[in-house]
Amino acid sequence: MRRTEEAATDAVDARLGARLSALRAERGWSLGDVAQRSGISRSTLSRAERAEISPTASLLNRLCAVYGRTMSQLLSEVETEPALLVRAAEQQIWRDRGAGFVRRSVSPPHRALRGELVEGRLAPGADLAYDRPPVPGLEQHIWVLEGALTLTVQDDEHRLDTGDCLRLRVWGPTRFRCVGDTEVRYVLAVVLP
Structure with missing residues (x-):
């Protein structure tokens, strides 16, 4: 069971990294632009976008502030299909x-x-x-x-x-x-x- 949870977390991190990269691209911002707005280093941002690291809650909170989203909104954007019921x-x-x-x-x-x-x-x-x-x-x-x-x-x-x-x-x-x-x-x- 633990291995399944870790694999699911890794998959979420990969989708999350891709979404963060897409949000930055949608605005035409460089890593340096996001680093300046968030106070997060360019290297950390790059590693998070490539899912080389699992972002911390604090890091995600800063990025949510930059992109004008709650953490749940950001995480929902990496889900495949919205559902009315989630078991x-x-x-x-x-x-x-x-x-x-x-x-x-x-x-x-x-x-x-x-x-x-x-x-x-x-x-x-x-x-x-x-x-x-x-x-x-x-x-x-x-x-x-x-x-x-x-x-x-x-x-x-x-x-x-x-x-x-x-x-x-x-x-x-x-x-x-x-x-x-x-x-x-x-x-x-x-x-x-």
Whole structure:
């Protein structure tokens, strides 16, 4: 089963790399242009477009900001066909292994999504920081299903325990941290402004 999941992740990374390259080409931008707009080195961008590396959540967030998309919108663009129903076994899973983050796209993918559900899992001690929202003013609802999560929104820190839910609009940096000895699992509901 693990080998199948890794192969699926590699296939997603390959399609994602091709989509990132296409988005850049659609705008007539060079790697240098995207590097300047995102703060990501040209070599890292090139390696991500060629699927030589699996992009981190932070890197994808920066690229989503450059291309004006949420992460789910970008990931849905690498799916073959939008569906109305996605069975649990078919939901797209993406991993940032270095950060200890697993992201499951629960909502059926569609390019015109305004709202979506995502399941997030952070390993104990995981610390995931985003320097900007992919779309300014993005509305998010974070509902902790298991564990404890500390969420920093700009300068405000919120501790969420099992069952707690926080609603916010994202205009600046955010930081998700697993503060317990066990994994934190949460639902993230995202609504475009």
